[in-house]
Amino acid sequence: MLVLPPVSVPSLRTSPTLLEISADNWRLASLVGVVVSALAVAALPADVAFWIVGALVALVAVAFVVNAYRRRYYGGLLVAPAIAVLFAMNIFPLLWSLGLSFFAYQSNRQSIWFVGLNNYIKVLTNDIAAADNWHALINTGMFVVLTVSAQMIVGFMLAMLFAKQFPLRKYLLILVLTPMMLSVVASGVFFTYYYDPTFGILSYAINSIAGGQFILMDSKAGAVAGIVFADAWMWSPFVMLLVLAGLVSVPKYLYEAAAIDRVSAWRRFWTITFPYIRGLLMLALLFRTIEAFKLADLVILLTKGGNDTMTISYHLIRIANEQNKTSEGAAISYIMLFMVIVLTNLYLYLANRRTRES
Amino acid sequence: MMTTKIKVAMVAAGLAASLMIGGAGPSLADEVTLRMAVPDWPPTRIMKKFFDEQYKPKSGNAVKLEVDFIPWPDFYTRVNASLTSGERKYNFIVSDSQWLGAFVEGGYFRKVNDLLEADPEFKKTFMDIHPSLLNAYSTYPYKSQNYYGFPQFPDVLVTYARKDVICDETEQKNFLAKYKKKLPCTGEEIDAMTWDDFRNVGEFFRRRKGEMLAGKPAEDDFYGIAVQAGKGYDFSSMQVNGLIWQMGGDIWDETKVPKGQAQGVVNSPAAVKALEKYLSLLEYMPPVAKTGTMDIFKTDELFREGKVAMNVNWIGLGEASLDPKISRVSDKLVFGMMPGTTGPDGKIVRWSNIGGQPFVLTTWTTDAQIKEAVEFVKWWLSSGIQHQFAAAGGQSGIKSVYSDPKYVAYRPWNRTWAPSLDWQKDVWHVPQFFELLTQQQDQFDRAITGKQNAKTTLDNIAKFQQNLLSEAGLIK
Amino acid sequence: MAADTSIWQRIGFRRSFGVAEAGWGRTLVVAGVSFVYFLPVLFIIFTAIKPQALALSVPPTLSPTSLFGLIPDQFVFTPTLENFSSVFSRVMTGGGQPEPTGFDRFFFNSIVIASASVLLALILGTLAAYGFSRYPLKGNDTYLFIILTTRMLPAIVVIIPVILMFRAVGLSGSYLGIILLYTAFNLAFTIWMMKSFFDELSTDVEDAARIDGSSGTRVFLKICLPQVVAGLAATFVFGLILTWNEFLFALLVTGPDTRTVPVAMNQAVSSGGRGTDWTLLAAIETLFLIPVFLVTFFLQEHLLRGVTFGTVRK
Secondary structure (H helix, E strand, O other): OOOOOOOOOOOOOOOOOOOOOOOOOHHHHHHHHHHHHHHHHHHOOHHHHHHHHHHHHHHHHHHHHHHHHHOOOHHHHHHHHHHHHHHHHHHHHHHHHHHHOOEEEOOOOOOEEEOOOHHHHHHHHOOOHHHHHHHHHHHHHHHHHHHHHHHHHHHHHHHHHHOOEOOOHHHHHHHHHHHHHOOHHHHHHHHHHHHOOOOOHHHHHHHHHHOOOOOHHHOHHHHHHHHHHHHHHHHHHHHHHHHHHHHOOOOHHHHHHHHHOOOOHHHHHHHHHHHHHHHHHHHHHHHHHHHHHOOOHHHHHHOOOOOOOOOHHHHHHHHHHHOOOHHHHHHHHHHHHHHHHHHHHHHHHHHHHHHHHO | OHHHHHHHHHHHHHHHHHHHHOOOOOOOOOEEEEEEEEEOOHHHHHHHHHHHHHOOOOOOOEEEEEEEEEOHHHHHHHHHHHHHOOOOOOOEEEOOHHHHHHHHHOOOEOOOHHHHHHOHHHHHHHHOEOHHHHHHHHEOOOOOOOEOEEEEEEEOEEEEEEHHHHOOHHHHHHHHHHHOOOOOOOHHHHHOOEHHHHHHHHHHOOEOOOOEEOOEEOOOOEEEEEEOEEOOOOOOHHHHHHHHHHOOOOOOOHHHOOOOOOOOOOOOHHHHHHHHHHHHHHHHOOHHHHHOEEOHHHHHHHHHOOOEEEEEEEHHHHHHHHOOOOOOOOOOEEEEEOOEEEOOOOOEEOOEEOEEEEEEEEOOOOHHHHHHHHHHHHHHHOHHHHHHHHHOOOOOOEHHHHOOHHHHHHOOOHHHHHHHHOOEEOOOOOOOHHHHHHHHHHHHHHHHOOOOOHHHHHHHHHHHHHHHHHHOOOOO | OHHHHHHHHHOOOOOOOOOOEOOHHHHHHHHHHHHHHHHHHHHHHHHHOOOHHHOOOOOOOOEOOOOOOOOOHHHEOOOOOHHHHHHHEEEOOOOOOEEEOOHHHHHHHHHHHHHHHHHHHHHHHHHHHHHHHHOOOOOHHHHHHHHHHOOOOOOHHHHHHHHHHHHHHOOOOOHHHHHHHHHHHHHHHHHHHHHHHHHHOOOHHHHHHHHOOOOHHHHHHHHHHHHOHHHHHHHHHHHHHHHHOOOHHHHHHOOOOOOOHHHHOHHHHOOOOOOOOHHHHHHHHHHHHHHHHHHHHHOHHHHHHHHHHHHOOO
16 A cells, blocks of 8 residues: 655755745744844843844744745644744743843843842752752652652552443542542632641541541641642642543453463562553653642742741742742753652653663 | 724714814813723722712813723733833822832832922822831832822731630639639730740640630630731731731841841841741641731631630721621621730830831823823822721821721721831831742741741841842842 | 545655554453543532431441342432522522522633633734744744743742732733633643644645745644644643643632633532531532533544653654
């Protein structure tokens, strides 16, 4: 059978040379865009510069689209609208704050000047600022490990429960999925109630059984446990859903064959089931880790960072928003981003290597 | 983009229409809209309600007050982001007094001295505001002659107490036997309390579930006292500052810039003793105090649910305790001033940290808007409206209003209002306030949860402040 | 599942789903676990129908019914619907008349904004995912990774530039602004999910159709899309859950008219000059849960199959 190659549709035209004035000359458009934008930002007031830069971005985009259309880069055309939205709403602001991280800038002051890498040096080494950052980072690491592993374990066990077809399964499954549909504000505030030593259910139950006065949140261990529990409770269903999807996809005949061969349950799991859920476990791990790095809302609601539960994300909110130290905040967030990227790549690398092995 | 086009079209149509009608008849009244960002709670809801029902602009213009009610927990985040991003959305902003410096320096809050000078009537009303309130809500630098804000809801700390418990005869007798001093029962007796008396109340009323309390077995564990001791926002500083001032210590004093020091002042022996006294109260409070989350809302909740005998809290939370639907103690209340400290002359020293919020004008408000805004503020501060506001549960900072005999009758705590005002001081107005505040709250929290002692805590705070303020050029 | 097996087979997808059967015994065990897992939610729902005065009672009131005397009286409360009506109208000025709270508007906003942005993300994301899958660009993986990184940073980092930008182009406080922002917010997840679905599809049928002279658009619409309906449903649900509860962007870029429920919900967290109004908060959350709960429930089957189909390698 004749298979069309997906990409290499032969170009109908040759690319225009760099200086040729042509609607599809994206190289020239980009060059002009960058130079003029830089000049505009440097020389003109922000309000005017904004529109100039915007117009140039549009110009470059048009050049790219015309180019893609004329040369039949359908991939580019399909991807373009999504990239455009992402660029405008996400990547552009990200680059903006990346830029700010090299300046001394506080959003509630009018002055701004270039300081190079000083913000990064400050947040990593300054004897007052850096200690807090490192501390919050270590706490975040702890929360990432604890919440993600709790979610993976609970999610996995829940998935095992639901892996078979049984009466009313559909209705029971939706009960377990509900926690992740709650708004974090509501569930977090209600967890403060559950944990409250005077009014709360937890202390009431423990006091009734054991006597005395039980206070969960008065030590680091208790506070961390409280936060991890709430977070794991909310997001284990996410992991469960992904794992469950893997579990139900294992072909029945494989189990039947295993039953005939009298393979032990443990071996059956590793050789038959696990390969089907590994990819999904990795995806769950990836997304949950990224989210766990951003853990702030539950900490704010439950402890305000007390009992040594400050996370880097909450610390960042304080610095960048409450104290308006914008560029310092940007520097911290880029250090964070760097760490998450390294970690994500490690995951993806491991995932890919395993896949290749099998 | 669509909306802009439509707007342009509408403006154009409107212009054409007015051109056709124009010429004939008197000039049409202008429409002026004032946009205001406020926290969502009764004092601001009442303001808006009064405006809608009663406000008649003298200019004859159609004045609209567009109020954005933002829930309290996110109020700062929202306002700060709106101001610092240059959104220029609001003409009026309700601001905590501490925020003044940060937003004045940023060029967002408009100085109003020129408006006061231009309108003697306005200035007269303005100057009738109690000086403590005027300094706290309006001045930057603190206590200077640069005015920015007008009181929206002024607030002070008072003592909430339960008559049914503290006036019980058996309890009275036992207390007298134990401490050789009468257990306060009336508002005046509560006024006369020192922190030591307050501590005794805490110790005395600690009851376990089932033990006798005011002639009945207690339904649940009962505690004598509650005082804010939370890590969030300013939920311990506001209390600790008062104690420090009362006991002869001081916080970093911004009116002494650049000579005023942090090191040696903030951690002076008097301040350390004051913090120790504050910390010594914690053991008589409900167990949530040990978690660092006992903020003003938690103490209020504990008090309304009948778990404590006395609570020091803002007047702003008082309405809830009077509401029988959400308060188990609504019919058992008595109010007094916040406890004080006996001074060297035997008189009670009552320094306390002021609460409440002013509202301020923003710098991008146009002249036409400012004209109407001034009229609006004059109307708001006018005696009639202030009286109505107080009758609906607000407080007034205007001398002629709160010294009116009627005023005391509006609410049971109003008796304490005028005498408390003389003793109010404010925390820093400098732009670095949030850094100062967060670090101090973090440190106090460590002391409250038992991780470090008072001395270490204040040493850490002093060191941080000395460093930060020296870098900012405020300490030389 | 059985009903549409034929469709799957017709398009060349052959996999027998290995869901073993289990009886009522399993139902009992799972019901026990699910019930315990659901308890914190159940408590919120019960709080929503509790009389306001009992919200903080000690011992806590746990149930609107004594279950034929199974639950001791001290834990039982008489249910009320009052809290639901105070979500929409209640006294806000101490002693005044009940006023509308604007929550009808906030619910409407939440529904419009969440559904519009998730659908938009689904359309753009599916197109992009198809592009990434069928016409890989040079450095395809790098682009995909960059797209993923947009989800890695806390929202607070980008918020100042976003507000500035919105002000400059007049999007501040408009529906369009927040919808576009949420669309971007959902795109990363949508593209990653949908790409893996397209990657799993057998290309035989598509190629055959192309040879028969079908246009690219036709191949995409008539052949590829029907095969990933389950994936679209799964992505829709995940996107909806995340967008539905988003807080920070909603707080900072919506105006009074476009405010969503998660932001307005804080009215009940610090309510009218006191702390949390527990019953009101519970009532808001319960109402707010219903739409997303129903959508998830009705798309549940798709959800499971969708995730499976998309991400497990053959």
